[in-house]
Amino acid sequence: MSPWSEQRRKLLNILLGTSVGATLVAILYPILKFMIPPEVIEATQTSVVAGRVNELPPNSGKIFKFGNKPGLLVRTPTGEYKAFSAVCTHLDCIVQYRPDLRLIWCACHNGQYNLSGKNIAGPPPRPLEEYAVNIRGEEIVVSKM
Amino acid sequence: MRVETWRSWLDERLGTEAIREFLRRKEVPIHRHTIWYYFGGMTLFLFVVQVVTGALLLLYYRPSAEAAFESVQFIMTEVEFGWLIRSIHSWSANLMIATLFIHMFSAYFMKAYRPPRELTWVSGTLLLVLALAFGFSGYLLPWNKLAFFATKVGTDIAGDVPLIGPFLLRFLRGGEEVTGATLTRFFGFHVAILPGVTTIVLTLHLILVQKHGMSIPPSLEGARVRTMKFFPNFLLRDLIGWVLAIGALAALAAPFPWGLGEKADPFAPAPAGIKPEWYFLFLFQTLRLLPARVGIFEGEVVGVTLFLLGALFWMLVPFLDQPASRGWRSRFFTGLGVFIVLYIAVMTIWGYLA
Numbered sequence: 001m002s003p004w005s006e007q008r009r010k011l012l013n014i015l016l017g018t019s020v021g022a023t024l025v026a027i028l029y030p031i032l033k034f035m036i037p038p039e040v041i042e043a044t045q046t047s048v049v050a051g052r053v054n055e056l057p058p059n060s061g062k063i064f065k066f067g068n069k070p071g072l073l074v075r076t077p078t079g080e081y082k083a084f085s086a087v088c089t090h091l092d093c094i095v096q097y098r099p100d101l102r103l104i105w106c107a108c109h110n111g112q113y114n115l116s117g118k119n120i121a122g123p124p125p126r127p128l129e130e131y132a133v134n135i136r137g138e139e140i141v142v143s144k145m
Numbered sequence: 146m147r148v149e150t151w152r153s154w155l156d157e158r159l160g161t162e163a164i165r166e167f168l169r170r171k172e173v174p175i176h177r178h179t180i181w182y183y184f185g186g187m188t189l190f191l192f193v194v195q196v197v198t199g200a201l202l203l204l205y206y207r208p209s210a211e212a213a214f215e216s217v218q219f220i221m222t223e224v225e226f227g228w229l230i231r232s233i234h235s236w237s238a239n240l241m242i243a244t245l246f247i248h249m250f251s252a253y254f255m256k257a258y259r260p261p262r263e264l265t266w267v268s269g270t271l272l273l274v275l276a277l278a279f280g281f282s283g284y285l286l287p288w289n290k291l292a293f294f295a296t297k298v299g300t301d302i303a304g305d306v307p308l309i310g311p312f313l314l315r316f317l318r319g320g321e322e323v324t325g326a327t328l329t330r331f332f333g334f335h336v337a338i339l340p341g342v343t344t345i346v347l348t349l350h351l352i353l354v355q356k357h358g359m360s361i362p363p364s365l366e367g368a369r370v371r372t373m374k375f376f377p378n379f380l381l382r383d384l385i386g387w388v389l390a391i392g393a394l395a396a397l398a399a400p401f402p403w404g405l406g407e408k409a410d411p412f413a414p415a416p417a418g419i420k421p422e423w424y425f426l427f428l429f430q431t432l433r434l435l436p437a438r439v440g441i442f443e444g445e446v447v448g449v450t451l452f453l454l455g456a457l458f459w460m461l462v463p464f465l466d467q468p469a470s471r472g473w474r475s476r477f478f479t480g481l482g483v484f485i486v487l488y489i490a491v492m493t494i495w496g497y498l499a
């Protein structure tokens with residue numbers, strides 16, 4: 001081959017290579033972006049009615065919806081109200097109140113929290129997030145602290 | 146037309162003679178480990194069972210948080226033989242993972258990954274990853290409580306992968322939480338993306354197996370090894386295995402129909418007894434044994450990092466086991482394999498009892 005046509009071949013290869021590359025990027029980039037779920041902006045709720053006053057006897061608990069996350073409302077054996085995020089700090093399961101243990105318990109791996117939300121046994125690494133509880137008339141209002 | 150004419154008609158168009166010639170020549174070694182050569186074919190057979198029963202389930206299954214559980218219930222109670230098809234799909238999934246493990250470890254101990262079969266091994270490890278992904282994504286589809294929480298836990302662990310964890314978690318869940326969006330996504334993975342990718346990798350794996358033929362373990366190399374013809378001798382024996390597999394499936398699927406449990410409720414406490422499927426149990430049990438913090442790192446992050454490194458190591462075994470590639474016995478890798486099998490067995494049993 002003459003040096004001239006070798007040069008020309010090189011140039012053509014570069015052009016071809018880059019356009020193939022660019023085409024691949026143009027195809028793969030939208031696919032990748034498509035697969036990543038869009039950020040949904042949630043109206044962040046800061047308080048919610050978690051229940052009514054006469055609903056919970058002492059030493060019991062219930063799950064309520066706090067936006068799209070579960071919360072746990074507990075009435076302690078002494079009659080006090082407490083509220084926490086019900087999302088276990090270990091691996092995301094939903095916790096429950098155990099009247100027999102007088103503790104908050106996660107069934108997934110036997111995690112335990114006391115009535116202040118502190119992790120006291122099992123794998124959970126952190127306390128549960130605590131919410132403020134206010135009684136307004138008949139309603140129990142729970143809000144982010 | 147006579148058979149001969151048909152044959153040459155087809156051959157001119159499809160090149161069937163080349164295939165017949167190939168089959169005539171393909172041979173399988175006979176020795177005391179020949180039995181292990183059957184497990185790849187068995188896994189392939191069970192995969193075909195998955196494709197067929199899965200396609201049937203698709204006729205009634207509906208992938209949404211509102212309808213999924215009810216549609217599986219409908220399959221179980223209203224559709225004729227629905228309980229059987231679903232039960233076979235579930236049992237066969239488990240058997241397939243089991244035969245896949247047996248196939249993989251037999252290849253490991255026979256050192257079938259030695260040159261020139263390194264890429265056969267690598268493609269096999271990819272198939273293992275794909276099969277596990279099939280199992281994990283399929284598990285959520287009935288949208289019951291156990292599956293819901295197992296998926297929460299499993300994807301939360303994926304969130305502990307160093308660097309890409311948070312991205313991976315959102316990618317798998319289709320958002321921050323396990324919701325209907327996760328179900329839709331897992332459905333897409335399970336019935337479209339994974340089957341597509343698996344078909345490609347599986348084809349590669351099978352082409353490589355045909356190209357290189359069956360390997361002979363180093364302990365028998367040099368000795369006189371008899372062979373049998375692949376077609377029909379070995380294939381007929383394969384067929385017996387498949388009939389046995391159908392028998393095993395029937396014996397499991399009919400008397401022990403796969404349960405459905407209770408519908409998932411994202412606002413109910415987790416029920417007791419959340420466990421991943423048995424083939425994830427050893428990983429899970431390992432995580433459970435790690436302390437909450439290892440040095441400055443979270444225990445889970447350390448565990449997940451170790452698993453990923455382990456998987457990478459496993460994938461690269463053909464390139465790391467230098468003695469075997471030189472044709473020596475490589476005791477270290479054999480010992481390591483024994484250790485890994487024992488580790489998996491002990492952790493799995495422990496996980497069950499815990």
Ligand code: HEM
Binds near residue numbers: 195234238279284286
């Ligand atoms: C192309 C192939 C496949 C298709 C179209 C398919 C389709 C489906 C569908 C529609 C379901 C939901 C119905 C149900 O839960 O019973 C399902 C569930 C499931 N699939 Fe598949 N599948 C395929 C392959 C596989 C493979 C290869 C595996 C395992 C390695 C697998 C494992 C599972 C599991 C564990 C479930 C949950 C079973 C249950 O609890 O009901 N699938 N599949």
Ligand code: FES
Binds near residue numbers: 088090091093107123
């Ligand atoms: S998720 Fe709660 S203890 Fe593991």
